[in-house]
Amino acid sequence: MATNQNLETDNTSEPLIVQQKDDELLEIHSDGMWMVCLSTFVSVFGAFEFGSCVGYSAPTQFGIMDDIGLSLAEYSVFGSILNIGAMIGAISSGRIADFFGRKGAMRLASTICIIGWLAVYFATGAILLDLGRFIMGYxxxxLSYVVPVFISEIAPKNLRGALATANQLLIVIGISVAFTVGAFVNWRILALTGIVPCIILLVGLCFIPESPRWLAKVGHQREFEAALRALRGQNANISQEEAEIQDYIESLQQFPKVTIIDLFHKKYIRSVIVGVGLMVFQQFGGINGIVFYASQIFVSAGFPPNVGNILYALLQVVVTAVGATLIDRAGRRPLLMVSASGLLAGSLLIAMSFYFKTFQYFPKSVPILALAGVLLYIGSFSVGMGAVPWVVMSEIFPINVKGTAGSLVTLVNWLGSWVTSYTFNLLVTWSSYGTFFFYAAICAMALIFIFKVVPETKGRTLEDIQASMNS
Structure with missing residues (x-):
């Protein structure tokens, strides 16, 4: 542990952050803070790529259908096959990140996405087009697993939430950029722009360290110490943090290799319930139905879709940025509670707008309720349920099960995304207002789940969180 004398005599590099907890003193010098920020900046281009892939299909629909001659059903396959690829990628993501390292996994994923984009660019028929979209999904x-895990493993505990939330911010920015650029260029050019964040990520990874916790896990002692020092500053005292990580890794080596079945053992079940539960409520609360069909909702309710979409895109980016500034101040649970409450209220407003439209009540209020409901829903999702489940997922699992557990949680997320997207039109056909009352009921259950089950992880080391979760 650093002494006061150490701090007084080291005038060349004053600690930028000194965090006291009981006897623990954590130093992060300015050069270390710069490297943490650079590493986060580079890695979140993986999140930007995520958003670019998700946002690609909406502005390109009519261009692709006209140029290649796809039917609406064939284009629906093209749009949805991304989720199928992502589910398969999620299954293997943890193993890949554990075997190749966090940086190696991001390199591999970026290369795969580039291949997918090129396949889409050169496609002259449905087969190559769908194959490219599937590869992008993989x-x-x-990336949807490894980026938040990498950030959580390199970040100091008092900044971990804010830095990890940058992942969600770049996803929504990527979606917004794809929508905006897609309005001005054809679908082949837009496919080429999707390669840009992959190239930036591949180049940037050459200049940042690997996750110290992964290096310690695989026994690369010298590289572990060098990476931790780069992330905390060359003159920082890293002895205590280094010892904590090493002790934790050594204790984990006593456990056998973990399979999916092992995750349901008493030792890990609480973490699994929290991680999977948050993803279930994140997706089955209706987010993808509202995001993918926002224009349809506005039209059905009688509100101009272009105005609604512009307001929606701006609100999503701004509120996600606000959430990033609050997560390490307010904490994870409060943001999740506020978010779930807003999702509940937004779903009810949308449901009421369709209810009034169906039964011809208060017709002038229908567009206002629809707009208010969608904007409240999107704003509430962006401030909490969009980003925080990924942050919590990256914090609650011990490193010996993080690969397997992360794959499971990510798979559940993508499966929920596909189910919600696929069933939305069927539900709306059944009952427009009933669909959103159904989503409201799920959001109400999410509120109870967060209050009863989800722990607060703000300001705690990963080792502390995992010990308390899995004891």
């Missing part, structure tokens, strides 16, 4: 299935 790549972002890996």
């Amino acid at each position: 790549g972002i299935g890996i």
Whole structure:
């Protein structure tokens, strides 16, 4: 542990952050803080790529259908096959990240996405087009797991939430950029722009360290110490943090290799319930139905879709950025509670707008309720349920099960995304207002789940969180 004398005599590099907890003193010098920020900046281009892939299909629908001659059903396959690829990528993401390292997994995923984009660019028929979209899905299935895990493993505990939330911020920015650029260029050019974040990520990874915790896990002692020092500053005292990580890794070596079945053992079941539960409520609360069909909702309710979509895109980016500034101040649980409450209220407003439209009540209020409901829903999702489940997922699992457990949680997320997207039109056909009352009921259950089950992880080391979760 650093002494006061150490701090007084080291005038060349004053600690940028000194965090006291009981006897623990954590130093992060300015050069270390710069490297943490650079590493986060580079890695979140994986999240930007995620958003680019997800946002690609909406502005390109009519261009692709006209140029290649796809039917609506064939284009629906093209749009949805991304989720299938992502589910397969999610299954393998943890193993890949554990075997190749966090940086190696991001390199592999970026390369896969580039191949997918090129396949789409050169496609002259449905087969190559769908294959490219599937390959892209596989790549972002890996990225959706490894980016938040990498950030959580390199970040100091008092900044971990804010830095990890940058992952969700770049996803929504990627979606917004794809929508905006897609309005001005054809679908082949837009496919080429999707390669840009992959190239930036591949180049940037050459200049940042690997996750110290992964290096310690695989026994690369010298590289572990060098990476931790780069992330905390060359003159920082890293002895205590280094010892904590090493002790934790050594204790984990006593456990056998973990399979999916082992995750349901008493030792890990609480973490699995929290991680999987948050993803279930994140997706089955209706987010993808609202995101993918926002224009349809506005039209059905009688509100101009272009105005609604612009307001929606701006709100999503701004509120996600606000959430990033609050997560390490307010904490994970409060943001999740506020978010789930807003999702509940937004779903009810949308449901009421369709109810009034169906039964011809208060017709002038229908567009206002629809707009208010969608914007409240999107704003609430962006401030909490969009980003925080990924942050919590990256914090609650011990490193010996993080690969397997992360794959399971990510798979559940993508499966929920596909189910919600696939069933939305069927539900709306059954009952427009009933669909959103159904989503409201799920959001109400999410509120109870967060209050009863989800722990607060703000300001705690990963080792502390995992010990308390899995004891």
